[in-house]
Amino acid sequence: MSVLSELKIGESGVLMALDLPESVQNHLMHMGFVPDALVTAVRRAPAGDPTVYLIDGMEIALRHETAEAIRVRAPEVESAHIVPQDEEAQELTEAVR
Amino acid sequence: MSACCTPPPFTPPTAPPPAGALKTVVLIGPPNSGKSTLFNRLTGLRQKVANYPGVTVEQRMGLMAGVGREDLTLIDLPGIYSLSPYSEDARVSIDVLRGAMPGTPKPDAVLLVMDSLHLKRQLMLAAPVLALGLPTLVLLNMSDLMESRGGHIDPLKLARELGAPVALISAVRGTGLDAVPLFLHQQTNREAAKPLALPVVGNAASAHSWAAQVSKNTGYRAPLSVEGTRKIDNILLHRIWGPLLFLVVVVGVFEVVFSIGQPLSDGFGDVLARIGGLARPLLPAGWIQSLILDGAWKGVSSVLVFLPQILLLFLFIGILEDSGYLSRAALIADRVMRTIGLNGKAFIPLLSAYACAIPAIMATRTIENKRDRFATILVTPFMTCSARLPVYMLLIAAFIPNIVYLHGFLGLRTIVMLSLYLAGFVGAMTTAWLLKSSILKSSETPFILELPQYRMPTVRSLALRLMDRARVFLRQAGTVILCVTLALWVLAHVPVVHTPGGTISAPELADSAIGRLGHFIEPAIAPLGFNWKIGIGLISSVLAREVMVSTMGTLYGADPETQSMHLQTALHHDMTLGGALALMIFFAFAMQCTSTMAVVRRETNSWKWPAVQFLYMLALAWGAALVVNHVVMAIFG
Numbered sequence: 001m002s003v004l005s006e007l008k009i010g011e012s013g014v015l016m017a018l019d020l021p022e023s024v025q026n027h028l029m030h031m032g033f034v035p036d037a038l039v040t041a042v043r044r045a046p047a048g049d050p051t052v053y054l055i056d057g058m059e060i061a062l063r064h065e066t067a068e069a070i071r072v073r074a075p076e077v078e079s080a081h082i083v084p085q086d087e088e089a090q091e092l093t094e095a096v097r
Numbered sequence: 098m099s100a101c102c103t104p105p106p107f108t109p110p111t112a113p114p115p116a117g118a119l120k121t122v123v124l125i126g127p128p129n130s131g132k133s134t135l136f137n138r139l140t141g142l143r144q145k146v147a148n149y150p151g152v153t154v155e156q157r158m159g160l161m162a163g164v165g166r167e168d169l170t171l172i173d174l175p176g177i178y179s180l181s182p183y184s185e186d187a188r189v190s191i192d193v194l195r196g197a198m199p200g201t202p203k204p205d206a207v208l209l210v211m212d213s214l215h216l217k218r219q220l221m222l223a224a225p226v227l228a229l230g231l232p233t234l235v236l237l238n239m240s241d242l243m244e245s246r247g248g249h250i251d252p253l254k255l256a257r258e259l260g261a262p263v264a265l266i267s268a269v270r271g272t273g274l275d276a277v278p279l280f281l282h283q284q285t286n287r288e289a290a291k292p293l294a295l296p297v298v299g300n301a302a303s304a305h306s307w308a309a310q311v312s313k314n315t316g317y318r319a320p321l322s323v324e325g326t327r328k329i330d331n332i333l334l335h336r337i338w339g340p341l342l343f344l345v346v347v348v349g350v351f352e353v354v355f356s357i358g359q360p361l362s363d364g365f366g367d368v369l370a371r372i373g374g375l376a377r378p379l380l381p382a383g384w385i386q387s388l389i390l391d392g393a394w395k396g397v398s399s400v401l402v403f404l405p406q407i408l409l410l411f412l413f414i415g416i417l418e419d420s421g422y423l424s425r426a427a428l429i430a431d432r433v434m435r436t437i438g439l440n441g442k443a444f445i446p447l448l449s450a451y452a453c454a455i456p457a458i459m460a461t462r463t464i465e466n467k468r469d470r471f472a473t474i475l476v477t478p479f480m481t482c483s484a485r486l487p488v489y490m491l492l493i494a495a496f497i498p499n500i501v502y503l504h505g506f507l508g509l510r511t512i513v514m515l516s517l518y519l520a521g522f523v524g525a526m527t528t529a530w531l532l533k534s535s536i537l538k539s540s541e542t543p544f545i546l547e548l549p550q551y552r553m554p555t556v557r558s559l560a561l562r563l564m565d566r567a568r569v570f571l572r573q574a575g576t577v578i579l580c581v582t583l584a585l586w587v588l589a590h591v592p593v594v595h596t597p598g599g600t601i602s603a604p605e606l607a608d609s610a611i612g613r614l615g616h617f618i619e620p621a622i623a624p625l626g627f628n629w630k631i632g633i634g635l636i637s638s639v640l641a642r643e644v645m646v647s648t649m650g651t652l653y654g655a656d657p658e659t660q661s662m663h664l665q666t667a668l669h670h671d672m673t674l675g676g677a678l679a680l681m682i683f684f685a686f687a688m689q690c691t692s693t694m695a696v697v698r699r700e701t702n703s704w705k706w707p708a709v710q711f712l713y714m715l716a717l718a719w720g721a722a723l724v725v726n727h728v729v730m731a732i733f734g
Binding site for chain 2: 052059063
């Protein structure tokens with residue numbers, strides 16, 4: 001178990017929980033940050049922060065302080081590294097389980 | 098309509114629309130769903146922009162002339178992700194949908210637009226909207242892009258899942274829109290919609306699993322993430338090239354506004370002056386002519402001249418925004434902006450403020466956090482806008498000797514000019530930092546930035562954007578500025594003087610109401626090195642900074658354009674170097690612009706903020722001018 005900000009570029013994680021105030025949690029959840037969603041770190045901004053994450057086919061940038069409060073676990077499948085369609089990856093994850 | 102191919106372009110129906118109980122339709126959709134483009138398509142150019150009462154959310158309304166239904170009003174709701182009342186935008190949307198917004202009619206039907214490229218996430222808004230029970234048409238936008246990129250959706254299955262009609266459209270290309278009048282026509286004699294099992298409003302997790310289930314049941318296949326965007330970002334967000342290109346863009350905005358915009362504005366100013374000249378013989382000589390031409394027309398045109406520059410700036414920003422680059426710029430600027438307590442989204446408004454604070458303040462609407470937005474609005478007038486330039490140029494030419502250093506590469510005049518720019522920038526940054534660490538402190542809303550895919554901006558949406566901004570600007574010039582100009586003219590012409598011949602005439606400037614006002618404030622400005630004439634200039638330049646130059650011109654009996662040598666010499670007799678430098682620093686910090694104050698009031702919906710801003714900037718300007726005057730006097734004696 002780790003937090004989102006620890007993901008290296010190209011790495012993916014499965015979202016577990018958001019340790020954030022409820023209003024922020026709600027906002028992020030409506031942008032796709034829900035439990036069991038697959039998140040991939042795509043790139044860092046030139047200054048090293050914020051980081052761009054791929055979730056639900058959308059690229060969303062979060063600052064380190066926000067990503068730090070989002071708990072993730074490692075996905076069980078290796079193929080989850082570059083994932084254009086997270087839905088497929090999720091199904092695959094479930095199938096393997 | 099078939100699901101396999103893109104529908105044909107829309108042709109408005111020729112038959113007259115049927116009369117019905119239908120009057121008001123609302124358009125709702127998540128951000129980046131192409132909602133604004135669709136709104137423009139459906140309403141054509143007949144739109145009305147205002148603020149909802151008591152909040153800073155923009156209300157856009159228009160008649161649905163674009164689909165031949167001029168009898169229907171379309172209300173464009175703000176782009177939102179959910180109906181949970183976490184933001185002001187969402188609260189306004191809920192109130193409008195429930196008919197609880199004062200002054201806005203209860204909607205009879207809903208158009209729900211969603212980006213079909215990201216349907217799974219966008220569907221989360223569908224559940225709470227459909228749960229309201231209003232007749233709803235679901236529009237899947239950018240269907241052409243989805244299909245060309247290998248995506249798929251079965252609209253009939255989706256319609257069955259949602260219990261609402263679904264149409265595939267492309268707002269950019271205007272295809273599939275005939276579904277809208279068809280739907281509206283059917284609503285004239287509709288039956289009550291059957292209730293559906295929809296997730297509870299505001300529960301993000303259940304809304305998400307519902308949306309995932311629906312998109313699965315309808316055979317939705319998201320298009321492959323576009324490699325093009327990824328490749329462009331590899332360059333534009335590159336560790337080295339990214340910031341460099343970012344700088345090129347920033348300098349480019351400057352260059353365009355100054356090198357192309359300035360001659361355009363000058364030319365437009367000449368045209369406006371010529372119109373005034375042509376009208377002069379048509380008006381009876383005397384006070385009416387003076388009031389209309391020297392008062393109203395001169396004042397209004399002194400502000401209108403900035404229109405070309407403002408439109409150019411908006412064109413530039415519009416291209417950046419529509420293409421998707423603006424989000425990347427915000428991402429790059431975030432690291433710097435956070436050191437003063439703001440975030441990357443505040444960068445673009447501050448950049449635009451170098452041209453004019455008015456469009457810059459309007460551009461702060463992209464900042465979701467209200468406190469961040471207010472802080473940005475409050476510091477924007479510190480940035481050196483183009484209206485300060487005429488004043489700086491006059492004073493520098495009059496008081497700063499033309500000495501060059503480094504073999505002609507750097508002149509003393511350039512150094513003074515750059516220092517004034519720097520002073521404004523430092524003023525803005527310090528004030529932002531002060532605000533963000535005191536009254537506007539916030540940690541609640543984090544920086545969450547969506548990076549949309551790159552697209553080609555369309556001429557149509559850029560043109561509509563420019564027209565919208567021109568309209569706002571012209572309305573401002575036609576109301577607030579006109580009133581202040583007339584008031585200033587009257588103050589310069591009363592009390593009237595009775596001549597021995599029995600006629601009446603305007604008083605000497607020193608005896609006029611405004612002249613007396615100048616004498617009245619003289620004790621307050623004397624320590625800064627200003628006399629009563631400068632005082633009149635300061636009072637009249639509350640209208641707009643550049644008015645200072647024309648006022649000084651009138652006061653010293655010289656035309657600022659043709660006889661600037663005279664004006665410069667005249668200023669020399671009245672002012673020391675200390676006073677002149679103090680006057681420049683005063684202009685760098687003071688809030689002398691009624692249009693900006695009016696826009697701040699409009700955007701913050703209260704007179705409190707412009708009042709605080711005016712007094713704070715005045716105090717800062719006064720203090721800085723006092724220090725500069727005394728330091729310069731001590732050095733140069």
